[in-house]
Amino acid sequence: MARILRVALPVPLYTCYDYLPPPGPAPAGAGRGCRVRVPFGRGRRVGVVVGTGDHTGVPRHKLRRAQAWLDPAPLLDEPLLSLLEWAAGYYHHPLGEVLDAALPTLLRQGEPAEWRAREHWFITAQGRETDPSELKRAVRQAQLLARLQAAGERGLDAAELAEIPGQARRAARALADRGLAVSEQRANPELLEGEGCEPRPEPLPEQQAVLDRLQAAGDGFQPILLEGVTGSGKTEVYLRATEQALAAGRQVLLLVPEIGLTPQLLHRFRRRLAVPMAVFHSGLNDRERLDAWLAAREGRARVVIGTRSAVFAPLPEPGLILVDEEHDTSFKQQDGFRYSARDLAVMRARRLGVPVLLGTATPSLESLQNALSGRYAHLHLRHRAGGAAMPSFRVLDVRGRPLREGLSPALQEAMATHLAADGQVLLFLNRRGFAPTLLCHECGWVAECRRCDARYTWHRRAGRLRCHHCGDERPVPRACPDCGSVDLRAVGQGTERVERALAELYPQVPVLRIDRDSTRRRGALDALLAEAGRPGPRILLGTQMLAKGHHFPDVTLVGVLDADHGLYGADFRALERMAQLLIQVAGRAGRAERPGEVLIQTHHPEHPLLHTLLGQGYDAFARAHLEERRAAGLPPFAAMALLRAEAVQAGQARGFLQAAAERARALTGSEAGGVMVLGPVPAPMERRAGRYRAQLLLQAGRRAALHRLLERWVPGLSELPAARQARWSLDVDPQDMF
DNA sequence: AGCACGCCGACT
DNA sequence: GTCGGCGTGCTC
Numbered sequence: 076m077a078r079i080l081r082v083a084l085p086v087p088l089y090t091c092y093d094y095l096p097p098p099g100p101a102p103a104g105a106g107r108g109c110r111v112r113v114p115f116g117r118g119r120r121v122g123v124v125v126g127t128g129d130h131t132g133v134p135r136h137k138l139r140r141a142q143a144w145l146d147p148a149p150l151l152d153e154p155l156l157s158l159l160e161w162a163a164g165y166y167h168h169p170l171g172e173v174l175d176a177a178l179p180t181l182l183r184q185g186e187p188a189e190w191r192a193r194e195h196w197f198i199t200a201q202g203r204e205t206d207p208s209e210l211k212r213a214v215r216q217a218q219l220l221a222r223l224q225a226a227g228e229r230g231l232d233a234a235e236l237a238e239i240p241g242q243a244r245r246a247a248r249a250l251a252d253r254g255l256a257v258s259e260q261r262a263n264p265e266l267l268e269g270e271g272c273e274p275r276p277e278p279l280p281e282q283q284a285v286l287d288r289l290q291a292a293g294d295g296f297q298p299i300l301l302e303g304v305t306g307s308g309k310t311e312v313y314l315r316a317t318e319q320a321l322a323a324g325r326q327v328l329l330l331v332p333e334i335g336l337t338p339q340l341l342h343r344f345r346r347r348l349a350v351p352m353a354v355f356h357s358g359l360n361d362r363e364r365l366d367a368w369l370a371a372r373e374g375r376a377r378v379v380i381g382t383r384s385a386v387f388a389p390l391p392e393p394g395l396i397l398v399d400e401e402h403d404t405s406f407k408q409q410d411g412f413r414y415s416a417r418d419l420a421v422m423r424a425r426r427l428g429v430p431v432l433l434g435t436a437t438p439s440l441e442s443l444q445n446a447l448s449g450r451y452a453h454l455h456l457r458h459r460a461g462g463a464a465m466p467s468f469r470v471l472d473v474r475g476r477p478l479r480e481g482l483s484p485a486l487q488e489a490m491a492t493h494l495a496a497d498g499q500v501l502l503f504l505n506r507r508g509f510a511p512t513l514l515c516h517e518c519g520w521v522a523e524c525r526r527c528d529a530r531y532t533w534h535r536r537a538g539r540l541r542c543h544h545c546g547d548e549r550p551v552p553r554a555c556p557d558c559g560s561v562d563l564r565a566v567g568q569g570t571e572r573v574e575r576a577l578a579e580l581y582p583q584v585p586v587l588r589i590d591r592d593s594t595r596r597r598g599a600l601d602a603l604l605a606e607a608g609r610p611g612p613r614i615l616l617g618t619q620m621l622a623k624g625h626h627f628p629d630v631t632l633v634g635v636l637d638a639d640h641g642l643y644g645a646d647f648r649a650l651e652r653m654a655q656l657l658i659q660v661a662g663r664a665g666r667a668e669r670p671g672e673v674l675i676q677t678h679h680p681e682h683p684l685l686h687t688l689l690g691q692g693y694d695a696f697a698r699a700h701l702e703e704r705r706a707a708g709l710p711p712f713a714a715m716a717l718l719r720a721e722a723v724q725a726g727q728a729r730g731f732l733q734a735a736a737e738r739a740r741a742l743t744g745s746e747a748g749g750v751m752v753l754g755p756v757p758a759p760m761e762r763r764a765g766r767y768r769a770q771l772l773l774q775a776g777r778r779a780a781l782h783r784l785l786e787r788w789v790p791g792l793s794e795l796p797a798a799r800q801a802r803w804s805l806d807v808d809p810q811d812m813f
Numbered sequence: 814a815g816c817a818c819g820c821c822g823a824c825t
Numbered sequence: 826g827t828c829g830g831c832g833t834g835c836t837c
Contacts, residue, residue: 079837086815086836087814088836090836090837092837095837115836115837116815116836117815118815118816133837134837138837815836818832818833818834819831819832819833819834820830821829821830824827824829
């Protein structure tokens with residue numbers, strides 16, 4: 076064994092630390108990629124060995140000995156570890172924290188990277204004979220007994236037990252005491268096993284073209300932007316491509332945005348593919364997450380599906396990476412290690428020499444530009460399966476119109492027509508709560524968050540004022556705190572308010588509100604979606620949640636209540652986001668026999684890009700918008716990095732950024748020309764959660780120039796005296812300017 | 814990030 | 826006279 080170990084530790088420091096190897100003989104596979112437990116300061120940490128050697132610049136007396144090897148062989152294989160090192164460099168983030176983001180919690184805590192036997196519960200013969208109602212007062216036990224009876228021979232594993240509300244394990248032990256249930260330890264938790272029972276439709280020519288392209292790539296890197304409208308069969312391409320890779324003995328990684336929102340996609344993979352799969356989603360507990368990670372690492376899971384962080388899933392036999400809805404902003408981590416899972420997926424594919432397929436109906440301008448410039452292959456699915464027509468768009472000019480709780484007469488008329496014809500209506504309003512503002516009609520006071528530069532949203536049903544930015548909450552005042560008037564009024568519309576209005580306007584039509592408030596309870600979203608899927612007239616009203624993943628075949632009319640917000644947003648990406656949202660929302664509607672209609676309410680009906688989008692489609696819009704970005708020198712024609720800072724006092728954040736800016740300007744002058752240092756400026760919402768925020772933007776025409784500067788600049792920032800009073804973070808390729 | 818060390822105000 | 830405020834420096 077080498078005499079010195081270089082260890083990355085989970086601390087926000089840009090240096091690795093050198094240690095002597097642990098006492099005793101090293102395991103045969105010990106070395107780079109293994110975890111070690113080391114003394115650090117006066118505590119102990121779990122670190123990852125990133126290098127070994129015989130020399131160190133650390134003076135002898137400082138060098139300490141690692142305590143123990145935690146892995147007999149590398150936990151992270153070379154391709155994955157070097158990807159993480161690359162990512163740490165690209166995002167200018169400490170390697171130890173990058174590794175931390177990539178590893179399941181239990182592994183970070185030093186848990187062995189092994190399956191652990193888990194409890195599995197079964198019904199006994201006596202339990203089978205017992206009527207649950209006999210356990211009168213023990214309701215939980217009675218419920219569990221019924222579940223165990225239903226589960227039969229299969230029984231319930233620890234994970235299933237954990238999903239039952241209440242203290243199910245306690246109830247299980249109580250049943251065991253009565254002789255109604257038994258448990259046994261199972262060494263190998265079962266993996267999710269696909270059923271492979273769904274028929275495999277013959278690929279259409281456009282779909283076949285994608286598959287041919289992937290086949291031709293063989294063992295090589297091949298990025299493909301797959302642009303296909305909703306219903307054009309992207310999922311079928313994913314499935315076929317996955318089958319091809321599986322047949323070649325390879326694993327497939329599928330990244331999806333917020334998995335809870337795409338059960339339909341998951342369901343299809345499960346039905347179609349008869350292989351073990353590992354699914355990473357937010358509902359997993361630490362042990363389940365580790366199990367999924369190990370299943371991927373051991374190659375037992377042939378398909379790995381997950382959200383953002385699944386891009387770091389270990390894959391010993393990678394063959395294909397798929398990114399669904401590649402434009403989705405949830406692929407970008409918004410705090411700490413701010414990586415883009417989509418971009419890392421492409422880099423990982425490139426380093427592994429495997430194809431990567433980015434699918435979407437509305438490509439991000441970044442990916443589109445990569446396709447147009449020839450860096451990515453650009454393939455289309457232009458036809459909706461079964462020949463369904465795309466919905467027709469109509470802009471509703473609401474200027475000067477009498478709006479009833481945000482609904483124009485024209486929209487109400489259209490709704491009446493569609494509902495009378497047995498169609499469903501989907502209304503989109505990206506604002507939950509009853510009203511975004513509570514105003515005193517007497518003196519003009521508005522309810523403002525005490526910790527943010529924002530207004531409280533009035534949640535009428537809950538009887539609370541809530542700040543959507545910091546989560547602060549308080550009761551609704553009965554009278555104005557300034558003048559004592561009781562004439563407090565709601566200004567503006569949220570989903571709760573529109574829901575009320577709809578109940579009055581269409582008393583005979585059920586209204587389903589789908590937003591974060593109405594789906595907070597476990598299973599509530601599934602229940603609402605099931606309800607929405609039933610035939611018959613119905614109004615679906617919701618926020619962003621409605622725009623993603625789900626398809627509502629009986630919806631024939633989509634109404635976008637307020638498109639104005641996106642048209643003149645502060646962020647240069649607002650328009651791109653708006654266009655993607657409009658197309659995605661529109662894609663929720665209609666099927667073969669009943670093409671949908673989309674109505675968009677706006678005060679800016681003349682907006683040129685709205686015209687292009689609705690008249691000529693997303694592609695035309697995107698190309699026109701790309702030209703604007705090019706002319707303005709904005710991404711994807713420029714590289715950006717945003718240094719954010721926040722502090723208790725307004726001047727502290729700014730002071731730090733000012734010092735940082737001076738350093739950056741000194742560096743751009745000499746070594747790293749071509750980088751603009753813009754700011755510091757206050758953040759768009761300067762005060763948030765009681766802290767003042769400011770930011771400094773770095774922009775360069777060439778990515779390489781930006782990175783040359785960042786390399787010299789970032790590691791020294793924490794040494795600036797002003798850095799003490801501010802909390803700061805760097806965001807490379809920021810998606811939001813907030 | 815933690816966590817020590819280290820010098821100046823209100824308290825058993 | 827002490828307990829404790831958070832400024833500053835370090836962690837192999």
